[in-house]
Amino acid sequence: MSLPSSAPLSAKATWMRGGTSKGLFFQAKDLPSEPTIRDQFLLSVIGSPDPYGKQIDGVGGATSSTSKIAIIAPTTRSTFDVEYTFGHVPISSNSIDYSGNCGNLTAAVGIFAIKEGMVTPQHPVTTIHVWQTNLEQSITIEVAVDTEGNPITSGTYTIAGVASTGSPINISFNDPSGFDNTLPTNTPTTTLSLPFPVLSETNIESSLINAGNPTIFIKAEDIGLFGNESPNDLEKHPRFGDIIEHIRIQGAIAMNLITCAAEAESRPATPKVCILSHPSEYAATNGKTIPAYGYDVGARIISMGKPHHAITGTGAIALAVATRIPDTIAHKIVGADNASVRIGHPAGVMETIAHVNNNQAVSAGFIRTARVLMEGVVYRNEVEY
DSSP states (O other): OOOOTTSOSEEEEEEEEETTEEEEEEEGGGSOSSHHHHHHHHHHHHTOSOTTSSOTTSSOOSSTTTSEEEEEEEOOOTTOSEEEEEEEOOSSSSOOBOSSOOHHHHHHHHHHHHHTTSSOOOSSEEEEEEEETTTTEEEEEEEEBOTTSOBOOOSSBOOTTOSSOBOOEEEEEESTTTTSOSSTTSSSOEEEEEEEEETTEEEEEEEEEEESEEEEEEEGGGGTOOSOOOHHHHHHSTTHHHHHHHHHHHHHHHTTSOSSGGGGGGOTTSSEEEEEEOOOOEEOTTSOEEOGGGOSEEEEEEETTEEOSSOOHHHHHHHHHHHTSTTSHHHHHHOSOOSEEEEEETTEEEEEEEEEETTEEEEEEEEEOEEEEEEEEEEOOOSOO
């Protein structure tokens, strides 16, 4: 990696947890304005690319949930307070994927904006109107603040996948499909063709949903799964990675996100593939038994080629929306046409709400917790490699 002499050696940054994700937050003014130099700097501080897959020479955690950056900037849009750009940093490649958003990390945007003085706090709850630049979406975040205007992050609210409790943060995705159709193929199900048979079939049924992030939903049984497997069990499944990536590529082409398979490499973060199943009892990754009656639909989502340890926030948005559209795979599993859906994922259960009109997503939301982990200065590697 080669950076010009004008590139900064360091930048002010905040390390934050948002929902079940962690990432480095920056104000845009503290980063190089030239995108290529900015991205090379960000890759270096995160620790990518790393052929060993560990990001030892950076602050990244070597998982899809912990190799992320968020750039927050003032906005000239009259109805918004800040602009938020999300970057998913691949562990082993040298380009940052800006094709989607992180719903979990979105929870930390409001706290960061308040602490950085980008938003004037209002006791007892500050509402932050966020323009999500990647997907051109409107997001509303509600953060509790004390009488001195400080964000309240401690509390008793629990989310599956995080050991500690925190203060609840309400997140609403307004028009979560942005300017696009929620059903990019205009049908609730789309048949995808694979280059090799899976359970003797080369065709697989999917529901393609554009809400939160573009997401491909398939049935667990169609690829030889029960749907209640742990992330470790999924990775032991024969040819699991190949199957999911080919489904992702074919789904991306059907959604007009790419024109050919070769282009999929440039956007490993989206679309995501989510494996759905009917409820059945399973053991969450913390050892807790999740009974079949405790959730409405099972979901195992794949992020950056790996099974997610919980569920992506945007995946939960897409799934909640899908349950409200007749004849999608998700709708057939859930059955009842309720605004709220309980999603059973590897770490436990997440509740998400969605409102849909004429098969177009109107709004969706959930509750997360977030907090600052560290504030300071982050340094890039001075060595060219």
